[in-house]
Amino acid sequence: MSSTRFDIIVVGAGIAGLTSALALERDGASVVVLDRHCAGTEASWAGGGILCPLYAWRYPMPVLRLAAEGMRRYPALLDSLDSPVDPERWVTGMEILDPIGDGETVESIGATLESVGIAHQWRRQAETHALWLPEVANVRNPYLLDALTDTLHARGIALREHCAAEGLLLENGRVAGVATSQGEMQADRVVVTAGAWSESLIPGLPDGSLFPVRGQMLRLEPRPENGLDRILMDEGVYLIPRRDGSVVIGSTVENAGFDKTVDESAQARLHATACRLWPQLTGARITHRWAGLRPGSADELPLLGEHPAIGGLWANTGGYRNGLAMAPAAAELLADRMAGRETRLDATPYRLERLIDG
Numbered sequence: 001m002s003s004t005r006f007d008i009i010v011v012g013a014g015i016a017g018l019t020s021a022l023a024l025e026r027d028g029a030s031v032v033v034l035d036r037h038c039a040g041t042e043a044s045w046a047g048g049g050i051l052c053p054l055y056a057w058r059y060p061m062p063v064l065r066l067a068a069e070g071m072r073r074y075p076a077l078l079d080s081l082d083s084p085v086d087p088e089r090w091v092t093g094m095e096i097l098d099p100i101g102d103g104e105t106v107e108s109i110g111a112t113l114e115s116v117g118i119a120h121q122w123r124r125q126a127e128t129h130a131l132w133l134p135e136v137a138n139v140r141n142p143y144l145l146d147a148l149t150d151t152l153h154a155r156g157i158a159l160r161e162h163c164a165a166e167g168l169l170l171e172n173g174r175v176a177g178v179a180t181s182q183g184e185m186q187a188d189r190v191v192v193t194a195g196a197w198s199e200s201l202i203p204g205l206p207d208g209s210l211f212p213v214r215g216q217m218l219r220l221e222p223r224p225e226n227g228l229d230r231i232l233m234d235e236g237v238y239l240i241p242r243r244d245g246s247v248v249i250g251s252t253v254e255n256a257g258f259d260k261t262v263d264e265s266a267q268a269r270l271h272a273t274a275c276r277l278w279p280q281l282t283g284a285r286i287t288h289r290w291a292g293l294r295p296g297s298a299d300e301l302p303l304l305g306e307h308p309a310i311g312g313l314w315a316n317t318g319g320y321r322n323g324l325a326m327a328p329a330a331a332e333l334l335a336d337r338m339a340g341r342e343t344r345l346d347a348t349p350y351r352l353e354r355l356i357d358g
Contacts, residue, residue: 005186006032006158009178010193011165011201013039015324016316017193018148019077019331021157024191027339031157032187034180036164036197040145043195044324046292048217048240048250049139050231051325052094057104057112059322060300062349066326066333068116069345073328074137083150088243091137094231095123097277099131136231138240141324165194165201174311189312189338195295196258198317204309204356210318212258212293216266217250220274220284228278237273239281247281249274252291260291296320304330304350305337314338315352 008024010017013035021031033039051074053059053067078089099109106122106129113120113133121132152159160182169177169184177186192201196212199205220226222245232239240248252266267289275282297303297318307313316334319326329345336343 004032006030007187008032008189008191009034009185009187010191011178012192012194012198012317013149013159013161014042014044014193014195015040015145015148015327016044016195016319016330017191018145018152019327020191020193020316020334021152022148022155023331023335024338025155025157027335032160032185033152033157034160034163034165034178034185036162036181038161039149039159040142043292043294044145045141046215046217046290047141047294047324048238048248049141049144049324050094050136050238050240051089051138052118052133052136053322053325054233054236054238055096055099056118057109058101060349062301063322063326064112064116065345066302066329066350067322068118069329070326071135071137072117073332077328078147081147081151082154083147085143085147085150087144087147088140089137090139090241090243091135092230092241093132093134094136094233096131096133097125097232097234098128100129138231139324140242168201168203168310168313170310173309175313189314191334192313192315193317195317195323196293198295198303198315202303202307202313202315202352202356204307206298206355209298209355210303211255211296213296213320214254214256214260214291215251215294215321216254216262216270216291217248217289218267218270218286219288220247220249220281221287222246223284226278226280226284228280232277234277235273237270237277239274239278246287247274247278247284258293260293262289262291294320295323298355301354302326302330302350303352303355304334305347305352308353308356
């Protein structure tokens with residue numbers, strides 16, 4: 001590929017990269033999205049698709065605010081897509097059977113959820129409380145990513161797959177483009193949305209600022225008689241019903257580097273817990289097993305903003321387990337900041353300066 005110029009290069013075609021590209025294109029920029037493999041085939045594809053943080057009240061408040069705003073924006077995002085693919089957003093609600101941990105109370109959890117506008121109800125469950133979140137939805141991740149990719153094509157946004165970013169091009173302290181496996185590409189602004197692989201493209205980040213966290217999952221065969229009509233969660237394991245009657249079960253949280261190996265013992269534990277929670281699944285055939293690598297960050301917050309020492313270098317990464325839920329709000333926050341507009345949410349907690357000594 002010969003040297004090519006765009007206004008903005010987005011590095012990474014997962015949920016963060018695709019939604020960022022669409023938001024930036026609306027401002028009139030010429031945008032190209034690069035991915036080292038195929039679009040939407042890493043963490044965004046591998047997740048369960050729950051559009052709400054799990055045990056939401058245990059996350060730092062900036063994460064919860066961004067995720068709650070993303071949840072509210074999903075209907076408008078899906079309505080805007082130019083694609084025949086239905087992402088199958090389904091408002092099933094989510095029931096959490098073990099919501100109260102050490103030091104937590106019904107009152108403290110309720111106050112946190114109310115502060116960000118997440119509707120909730122308490123239900124008695126034997127001698128404990130279960131938490132019902134009636135507005136929680138889920139999507140079929142692969143379908144959503146296909147619909148987003150279709151929309152990029154429909155809007156004339158360039159997508160270069162199998163085009164790995166090998167390094168930044170810098171001139172006079174500013175970004176000038178990206179060196180790729182297909183040649184140099186020039187741009188005045190570069191947005192790093194490469195998930196767990198982002199750290200090497202953001203100079204100045206201390207080692208370990210961004211890292212992969214493996215999550216294993218499995219899917220049971222479509223069986224309408226299973227009868228599961230809501231997301232069900234207990235002991236960190238969740239069951240997600242799909243419209244075709246299948247059930248997705250997840251997930252582990254493992255520091256295993258960039259290894260996506262599926263582990264038999266972890267899979268067995270997930271399956272056993274799922275059958276305990278919903279006995280109708282016992283005997284159902286396992287049709288798929290997989291693992292993905294979430295982009296964790298050292299302080300649990302995403303990196304969303306401009307590099308403090310390299311002009312034109314931006315990031316939207318580090319969403320960890322909430323990248324899908326946060327995506328519409330994170331993309332809009334990025335686009336607003338890059339355009340110099342006032343932001344709906346306070347962008348300060350997500351700035352790169354907190355990890356980089358500029």
